[in-house]
Amino acid sequence: MEIINFTPYSALLGGALIGLSAAVLLLFKGRIAGISGIAGGVILPEKGDIPWRILFLVGLVVGGVLYQLLGISPGVESIQPVTGKVGLILAGLLVGIGSALGTGCTSGHGICGLARRSFRSLVATLIFMLTAMITVFIVRHLVGGA
Template sequence: MEIINFTPLSATIGGALIGLSAALLLLAKGRIAGISGIAGGIIFPEKGDVVWRVIFIVGLILGGFLYQLLSSDSSEGLFKGVEHIQPVVGTPLLILGGLFVGIGTTIGTGCTSGHGICGLARRSPRSLVATLTFMATGFITVFIVKQLLGA
């Protein structure tokens, strides 16, 4: 297996920022940084509980745009040599994938950020099982796709 474009410094900084944001949300609002739960709270809001959720989701989206803006082969510093993220499928498949993720997070009562980051940090047995299931499913999916596509 060949690892392409692994940048340990930016990965470490990104991971630290995710952990910091999860800790700050827990300290400031007493809430777990599970993205599916945060987004779901916008769709099915509780009284006075929408503004921080919208700000959080907008921040996630703006973070992606900021990364795209700062990353290119000609960038200097932290993002030097990091390529733009290019989807390999069309918009309809991306939307379908997003819907499947939403259905899966509902069935699994949480997402990878809620279970994998926050739940494991809180030593939740349920989150451990969920995270192991996410990982196993990801490994199996990659194996199947590689076999079907010969990639």
């Protein structure tokens, strides 16, 4: 396996910023920075707290765009999906269903839950990782994808 564009400093900075944003959200809003929960709260609001959720989601997109525009990205010109629109929609629906069944996503469980020493988040994160490994194996070795 060859690692392309290995950028430990930007990865370290990105991880620190994700941790900082999760801590700030927990400290000031008392909320966990789980992206599926934040997005779900925009679609089905419970407490009328939509503005901070929208700002958080916009910040995710704007942060990525700024990173690219400032020219500090590690040589990623474009990302091309290896499937069509139907495949992307199906994948998105499966991720959404999985997040609902797992009562959270990788950011909520993997970052925030593990930091809070949640056993449930540990189990969920291990299942996420195992599923990802099985998926890569199937796609690369059985289906013949890239």
